[in-house]
Amino acid sequence: MSLDHEPAATDRVQVLSRSPAQTRGLGERVGALMQKGDVVALAGPLGAGKTTLVQGMAEGLGFAGRVRSPSFTLVNEYPTPRGKRYHLDLFRLEHSGEAEEAGLGEFLPGDGMAVVEWADRAADLLPSEHLEIALEMGPQEEVRIIVLTARGKRYRLLLAALANGGQGPC
Numbered sequence: 001m002s003l004d005h006e007p008a009a010t011d012r013v014q015v016l017s018r019s020p021a022q023t024r025g026l027g028e029r030v031g032a033l034m035q036k037g038d039v040v041a042l043a044g045p046l047g048a049g050k051t052t053l054v055q056g057m058a059e060g061l062g063f064a065g066r067v068r069s070p071s072f073t074l075v076n077e078y079p080t081p082r083g084k085r086y087h088l089d090l091f092r093l094e095h096s097g098e099a100e101e102a103g104l105g106e107f108l109p110g111d112g113m114a115v116v117e118w119a120d121r122a123a124d125l126l127p128s129e130h131l132e133i134a135l136e137m138g139p140q141e142e143v144r145i146i147v148l149t150a151r152g153k154r155y156r157l158l159l160a161a162l163a164n165g166g167q168g169p170c
């Protein structure tokens with residue numbers, strides 16, 4: 001048996017959400033833990049709840065305004081008390097080269113922090129350390145399986161804080 005004296009860190013957290021409000025609540029808890037420099041990459045099919053999660057994250061970050069997915073612009077910027085938050089939605093990109101051509105690397109995380117819907121469409125541009133959140137449709141209409149995976153130490157600590165953070169849909 002070995003004793004581990006490292007601070008607790010978690011690689012992966014799985015959450016079952018049973019409603020949009022629970023997904024939003026999870027986003028809020030992640031947002032509350034986000035810091036300048038963080039990058040969050042979201043994956044999941046159309047209607048999985050990516051934007052719903054991002055709305056909760058904005059709330060957790062202290063941004064009270066309305067959050068909508070960027071469409072033609074690819075990136076929206078919101079001020080938060082912890083720095084600028086860039087919200088990218090890459091659904092319309094056809095290949096990752098396009099993201100680079102559009103200069104999106106500048107926002108990952110740039111001078112703030114970033115959350116990216118359809119992040120797999122710009123996998124080459126993502127920093128190797130980031131928080132990955134994959135949303136999947138569950139067995140019933142309002143159920144979603146949400147898996148958060150830490151890529152890098154900063155995000156293992158974030159997940160540990162999330163897992164130890166008390167009640168919620170987890």
Ligand SMILES: Nc1ncnc2c1ncn2[C@@H]1O[C@H](COP(=O)(O)OP(=O)(O)OP(=O)(O)O)[C@@H](O)[C@H]1O
Pocket residue numbers: 017018019020021022023044045046047048049050051052053069091117141142143144
């Ligand atoms: N548990 C749930 N979590 C999140 N959304 C849910 C849930 N159950 C049902 N929904 C519904 O699914 C839809 C999710 O929409 P949302 O825009 O967040 O998805 P999205 O992943 O961003 O889609 P897109 O790829 O089109 O941008 C909403 O209509 C929401 O009401």
Ligand SMILES: [Mg+2]
Pocket residue numbers: 050051052069089117
């Ligand atoms: Mg969306």
